[in-house]
Amino acid sequence: MSREDIRENSMQIIFQMDITNEFDYTKLIPIEENLKTLERKQSLALLSAIRDHKSDIDRVISSNLDKWSIDRIAKTDLAILRTAVAEMMYIDDIPNSVSINEAVNLAKKYGDSKSYAFVNSVLSKIERSIKE
DSSP states (O other), rough: OOOHHHHHHHHHHHHHHHHHOOOGGOOOOHHHHHHHTTTTTHHHHHHHHHHHHHHHHHHHHHHHOOSGGGGGSSSHHHHHHHHHHHHHHHHHHOHHHHHHHHHHHHHHHHHHHHHHHHHHHHHHHHHHHHHO
16 A cells, blocks of 8 residues: 555544544544544544644634634545645655645545645645745
C-alpha cells in the first residue's frame, strides 16, 4: 500500500471520527477493523496525532481561515485539512509540500469543485505560519 493510499484511508477514518464525534479511533470498532488493511505504523501515527492534538490542529486551521469558521467547513474538507495539518505538525518524515499536494489531490477527488483551492489556500497559510 502506498503512502497516498494510507493517507486517503486515514482521511476517510478521520471523516468517520468527525461524523461520530469520537476522535479516539480505538473506541470505534468498525474503524479498528479497517485498520487491519492499512500499513499500521504510518496510519496509527497519523490517527494518534489527530486524537492527541485535535484541539491544537483545529486551532491552527481556525486561525488560518478567512471569513470562515471551522464549523462551516464541509466535513470532507475538514477531514482533509486535519490530515494534512497533523502531518505538517506531528509527522516529521513527510515534507510539508507533500502533505499539501496530497491534500489538494484528495480535495479534488472527494470535495466539490472549489474544495481543492480552499484546501490549498488554508494549508499554504499554515505552512507559512509554521515556518515563521
